[in-house]
Every structure is written in C-alpha cells, then in structure tokens.
Amino acid sequence: MSVASSHNQPNYHILSVLVQNRPGVLARVASLFARRGYNIFSLAVAPTEDDALSRITIVVDVDSAPVEQVVKQLFKLIEVVKISELDPRRSVERELLLATIRVTSENRGQVVELTNIFEGKILAVGVEAITVSLDGNPDKLDDFEDLLRGYGIVELQRTGRVALPKLEREARLRAVKGKAV
Amino acid sequence: MKMTGAQALIKALEMENTEVIFGLPGGCILPAYDPLLDSSIRHILVRHEQGAGHMAEGYAHVTGRPGVALVTSGPAATNMVTPLCDAYMDSIPMVCITGQVPTTAIGTDAFQECDTVGITRSVTKHNELVMSAQDLPMAIRQAFHIATTGRPGPTLIDVPKDCLTNTMEWYWPSDAEVAESLPGYRPTTKGHPRMIKEAAKLILESERPILYVGGGILKARAAEALKELAELTQIHVVTTLMARGAFPDSHPLCLGMPGMHGNATAVTAMQKADLLVALGARFDDRITGKVSGFAPEAKIIHVDIDPAEQGKVRRPDVPIVGDCRLVIEELVKAIKDLLNGGATQADTGLWKSRVSGWREQFPLSYEMSEPGEALKPQFCLEALRDSAPEDTILVSGVGQHQMWSSQYWKFENPYSWVNSGGLGTMGFSIPAAIGAKVGRPDATVWAVDGDGCFQMTAQELVTASVERIPIKVAILNNSYLGMVRQWQEMFYEERYSEVYLSPEVPDFVKWAEAMGCVGIRVDSPEEVQPAIDKANGIDDRPVVVDFRVAASEKVFPMVPAGATNDDLLLPPTQMARKEFLR
Numbered sequence: 093m094s095v096a097s098s099h100n101q102p103n104y105h106i107l108s109v110l111v112q113n114r115p116g117v118l119a120r121v122a123s124l125f126a127r128r129g130y131n132i133f134s135l136a137v138a139p140t141e142d143d144a145l146s147r148i149t150i151v152v153d154v155d156s157a158p159v160e161q162v163v164k165q166l167f168k169l170i171e172v173v174k175i176s177e178l179d180p181r182r183s184v185e186r187e188l189l190l191a192t193i194r195v196t197s198e199n200r201g202q203v204v205e206l207t208n209i210f211e212g213k214i215l216a217v218g219v220e221a222i223t224v225s226l227d228g229n230p231d232k233l234d235d236f237e238d239l240l241r242g243y244g245i246v247e248l249q250r251t252g253r254v255a256l257p258k259l260e261r262e263a264r265l266r267a268v269k270g271k272a273v
Numbered sequence: 274m275k276m277t278g279a280q281a282l283i284k285a286l287e288m289e290n291t292e293v294i295f296g297l298p299g300g301c302i303l304p305a306y307d308p309l310l311d312s313s314i315r316h317i318l319v320r321h322e323q324g325a326g327h328m329a330e331g332y333a334h335v336t337g338r339p340g341v342a343l344v345t346s347g348p349a350a351t352n353m354v355t356p357l358c359d360a361y362m363d364s365i366p367m368v369c370i371t372g373q374v375p376t377t378a379i380g381t382d383a384f385q386e387c388d389t390v391g392i393t394r395s396v397t398k399h400n401e402l403v404m405s406a407q408d409l410p411m412a413i414r415q416a417f418h419i420a421t422t423g424r425p426g427p428t429l430i431d432v433p434k435d436c437l438t439n440t441m442e443w444y445w446p447s448d449a450e451v452a453e454s455l456p457g458y459r460p461t462t463k464g465h466p467r468m469i470k471e472a473a474k475l476i477l478e479s480e481r482p483i484l485y486v487g488g489g490i491l492k493a494r495a496a497e498a499l500k501e502l503a504e505l506t507q508i509h510v511v512t513t514l515m516a517r518g519a520f521p522d523s524h525p526l527c528l529g530m531p532g533m534h535g536n537a538t539a540v541t542a543m544q545k546a547d548l549l550v551a552l553g554a555r556f557d558d559r560i561t562g563k564v565s566g567f568a569p570e571a572k573i574i575h576v577d578i579d580p581a582e583q584g585k586v587r588r589p590d591v592p593i594v595g596d597c598r599l600v601i602e603e604l605v606k607a608i609k610d611l612l613n614g615g616a617t618q619a620d621t622g623l624w625k626s627r628v629s630g631w632r633e634q635f636p637l638s639y640e641m642s643e644p645g646e647a648l649k650p651q652f653c654l655e656a657l658r659d660s661a662p663e664d665t666i667l668v669s670g671v672g673q674h675q676m677w678s679s680q681y682w683k684f685e686n687p688y689s690w691v692n693s694g695g696l697g698t699m700g701f702s703i704p705a706a707i708g709a710k711v712g713r714p715d716a717t718v719w720a721v722d723g724d725g726c727f728q729m730t731a732q733e734l735v736t737a738s739v740e741r742i743p744i745k746v747a748i749l750n751n752s753y754l755g756m757v758r759q760w761q762e763m764f765y766e767e768r769y770s771e772v773y774l775s776p777e778v779p780d781f782v783k784w785a786e787a788m789g790c791v792g793i794r795v796d797s798p799e800e801v802q803p804a805i806d807k808a809n810g811i812d813d814r815p816v817v818v819d820f821r822v823a824a825s826e827k828v829f830p831m832v833p834a835g836a837t838n839d840d841l842l843l844p845p846t847q848m849a850r851k852e853f854l855r
Contacts, residue, residue: 111457112456112457115402116390116394116402119391119394120394123394123395124395127395158584160584161581161584161585164580164581164583165581167580167581168579168581169457170398170399170419170455170457170458171457172457173456173457174457
C-alpha cells in the first residue's frame, strides 16, 4: 500500500464510516465505490463499542474523485449512519504488517536486527525463512516493507489502516452534516 | 394474531393502502398468491415481468403513489432489473417484491435461485433479503417509507419461500419504530434559511434569470409553488424532459424543453443566462451539452433534496438541500420580504425582448409533406394533440417519437406526461401507459411509440385487453430504429448499420387484432384525422394506430453529443438566420 507521505498535500483521505451492523453493508459500500469509479487504497471493517454499529475505515484516492462526492454518495446508503472525514495530518493511524522473509544463516541476523530497530516482533523462525510482524504508522510500515524487500519477501500481508482523530491538539474531526437521501 | 408470512405480506401491502399489484406468479412466490385471492387488492397479471415493473412506474408517475410489483425468483427477478434501474434513474417511487428460494437452499444454486439483492443493489434506493416471516411487516413498512420519502426511488424486498409459509405473530410498526430502525436515514426537507435568503437576493439582482425546472418539481408536488414564484418574479421557465407539464406550455413565461433536442429559445436562454435557478433538476448531460461550455456566465442556485446532486456536475453558488415545494414557498416569502423592505428587482426588460425575439425567429418547425410524399410524424402528433380530450395523459417510448412528443405536445397539467428519461428504456411506453391508465382510469391515455420500441413490449397489450384497460397506442412507424438512423446519417456519413426494420413484417394491424385490440393503419395525411377520431371513440378495448411515416425525418434542433449548446443545429430552414441566436 503506497500512498504518498502525509507531510504536505496528501492525495488520500481517510473516511471513518459508522454503519448499521447488518448483512451486506460492506458489499454495498464496495459496490458503490466500484459503480462510481472511486479508488480505495485500503479498507478495514470492525465492530465498535456498540453492537448495532460497525466502523469502516476507508482510505480514498482523492485523485479518482472529489472527496465531497464520495462522502455524499456514501451517505445515500440507507445503512450509513455517520461519516467522519479524518485529516491525515490530525489523526492517529495504525496498521499491522505480517511478512515471511527468505533468509539464510548469514543474513538472518540482519533481518532480526532490522525488525528490532523498527520495534517489530519475530513470530516464527525457520531454517530458510522468518516471519515478523510490525504495527504502527503506515509510513513506518512502508519503510519497513521496502527494507525487507531486499532480502526476498515470501509472503506479506497488511491490514489496511484504522484511524481516530488525534486527542492532543484540537482534534479536527469533521462530522459531515446533512444526511443524504 | 398468528398468521403465515404470506398472509402478513398481503396484509402489510393492504396497510400501505396498495390498491393494485402488477405481477406474475411462479414457484417461490406461490404462497403469496394464495391470500391475494381473499384480498381487496387488485392484481394485474402481466405477460412479462418487465411489463409489471414499467406498469408500476407508469402508475406511480401519474398518481404519485408507489407502484407495486410482485414476481417470483430467478428469471423473474432479473427481468425486473430494467424497470428498477429505470425507476432509479428517474426517481420513481416503486416497491418490488420478489420470491426467493427457501432460506435453507440459499447459496446452493437451487432451481430459479439468483442473488437478487446483489444484482439489484446498484439499481435500487434500498433492497433487503428478509430471513424470517416475523421480519416481513417491518421490511415492507421500511420499503414503502424509503421509496416515497426524500428523493423517491425503487426499493426491493426479496422473500424466501419458507418466510411466506412459516407462521408469525402479526404486528404493525409505528412511524417512530420505523424511524428508529433506520438511524442513518433522515432526509432533509427544509431548506437552509440563510441560503434561501441568499437565493432571493441573487434572483432580484439578476438581469438574465431562468428557472431551470426538472422532474423534482413533480415529485415534490410543487407545480403550484413554481407558478407563484415565476409569476411573482416574471422569470421565464424551461421544463426539462422529466418536467414537461410542471408548468403550463401555454403560459407566457414558459419556454418549453431545453437540452439536446430542446427548442432553440430554451437552449439559448439557458446558455446566455446570468442566473440559473435549478429546481429539482440535476444538470444531466442531455441538458448541459459539453459541461465546460455550459451557461458560462450563469450563477447557479441549485435546489435539490439529494445533497449528492449539489456540485456533482456544476458547482452551485447557492446550494439548497430540501424539498422543492417547501423551499420554493420559503423562497417566495423571502423575495416578498425583500420587496416589501424596499428592494427592487433588476431590470430584465432587455433580456425579455431578446428572448421573445428568439421565440419569434426560431419556432419548432418541420416541412409539410408534398402530395404523394410519406406522412410526417410531427403532423401526426399535432393532429393527435389537437384532437386529444382534455386531461389526456401522454406516454412515450424512447427515441425520435419521444422527442417529437415532448416538443409538439402542449402540456398544460402536471402528471400528464410519462416517459423514460434517465435510462432511456425502449419498450417503456406500452406497459407504462397501462399502469397510467390503471392509476387514472378517468383519463384518456395515449401511448406514442416507435416501431422499434413497440416490438420490445407489445405483448402487454394482451394484458390490457384481458384486464380491460383501454389505452390507445400511436406507432410512428418509419421502419427504422429512427434515432440511431439519424445519428448514422449525421455523424457516420450515412453509413446505415443495422437500423432498418422490415416495413412489411410484422403486420401491426393484424398483431394488434390478435392481441384483442382494434388495429388501424394510416398511410396518407387524409387518413390521419379519421383514424384518430375512431381511436378516441373506442373505450372498451385498446386501440393501435400504425402511422406509416417518413423515414428520413430528423429531430431538430439538435446539440450534437460532446458539443456545447452554442453549437445547436437548427432545422435546415432556420440555419441561415442562426446568427440571431445571440
């Protein structure tokens, strides 16, 4: 998942979408994006503190469509209850990466060292491969992934980001008003 | 009270004041057809499920109440996809109920199983697979609520067979319970007061204003409010294809239809305006032409109940989300307040004289046929129009005949025009006319159809005959897929590819008679009036008049696809004075 760095003008937006926890909701969201030609960088779904609701965190490519249209079209889905648009610069984002790396007895130590520098975990060690995990800011995961690539990635899986507004400074959580029909 | 899911389904439809269902039974929906025998609801048995869907649409168009269609699973559900998409594009309230294989068989590729909610997801405002008989009353209640509120649209409830045969305990959800069950659905109906004030100011400041009126006016039942606004401000009105009849064509302020085949005045007035007040209209590509060149000097006030329409095509200067009727009423008040407070309206005199100049120079026109030449379709439409009983409802298919109908008819009342605008569904007119006649049995219903369209859904005339629904059908028969022919003539160097339909087969008169209708063939101008008089005099069965018209006739004016509205093509006789369109 390579979205541009979030320092200046991010080309992505994070939408935190609260939906009714019902069958088919994810399919509705996915088919809306497909139907309207919006690109998704990543998507993560999970239940919330309220059993009746789930939260879908969507990272949208704003080059493919103005985010305002994406939000309004999403709102038209009956089961969408609330959409918060998170400014990447003012939110905390986390993601988890799992990777199995091809190693030899010579370079295994380098991969272990690299994982430790990034504060990742070693999950399994084999003769020719090693499985590591890293959670954290997606940018950090990007860097880690690039470095691992040099050793030979056997398999790699990332979860897609989840996000919440930052607490410290004034959290810029913009609840979009005017529920669509 | 205990009852079966099937009984609950029919009872729920009764509770929603359903007076008629358009449908066709089959395996999975069978249990629902049994209690229907004991219900007060009229059922109209169609010959193809697509017909049921378009009938429900036609019914909804003229009554404003949701049309209801009831069909079985699998192929019946897939046959319903076109009407659902049509209703979705044109914001028609409609509730469709489909049968589904029993819950235990879902996912096994059972006989007549298909993923109905999956297939119809993107062509419905909402759909739902019911998984228990107990859920049926709430699901039906939600379906009607969603279909008829906010921006109207089609909803679908998919009901597995065992949910119809299982027993449930009857209940009927209250309004509050329905609202509570849909926490994410709260349509905005009242416009923002500050925006309305802003709009009122812009309207009074404008020197070249136009009211750009779309189908939303009819959905909001806002024709009266619109008239008040137009007359108060003396602003000209254009009515889009979906809004024909929302403002009387005979009104001095009415400029008629804009767009790809709009009249030159309506197209140009929008193009040269300094303010467009879009009321329930969505800046469709058929209206704007090339978007970047559309109404370049106009500020935009956009009133729409669907927030997603705001800024979708053209960024409004004043967006107002709300119900058109409520917003226009508030707007009228705000304008009156400003005027009473001493504000004055800008002088629009110069603009008005330009507009009336265009109207004088560029009326709709066609060349009458010389003796011995083929009949002109526009001539047939004018004769139909002039002989139509008051309160006639006109229904059309899609193509040249649709454009001529919209151009040459004089629409005086709202809900007197039914057509397929957004989706452009050929074959729409016959079933939609049947639905319209069921909804308004007192009104004369004329379906104007092309010979191509007619052959797509003509079988529903059997339904009309058997159910005693005496609609009248005028086929403008040029033996071509006429609109496609026109494009091939104009934009493909007259290379006609697969557009010629046989002039001899089918024999439309015999076909009409075989379906229990009266069939009349018209070849020459002298035969036109007698045939129309005869058709208007028949009220006990459907009539089909086969007008044999000139194949070479084209629809003008025309804005070629991808061109701006400045590049309007006028009828050949007017092209020489095009420079006056400034």
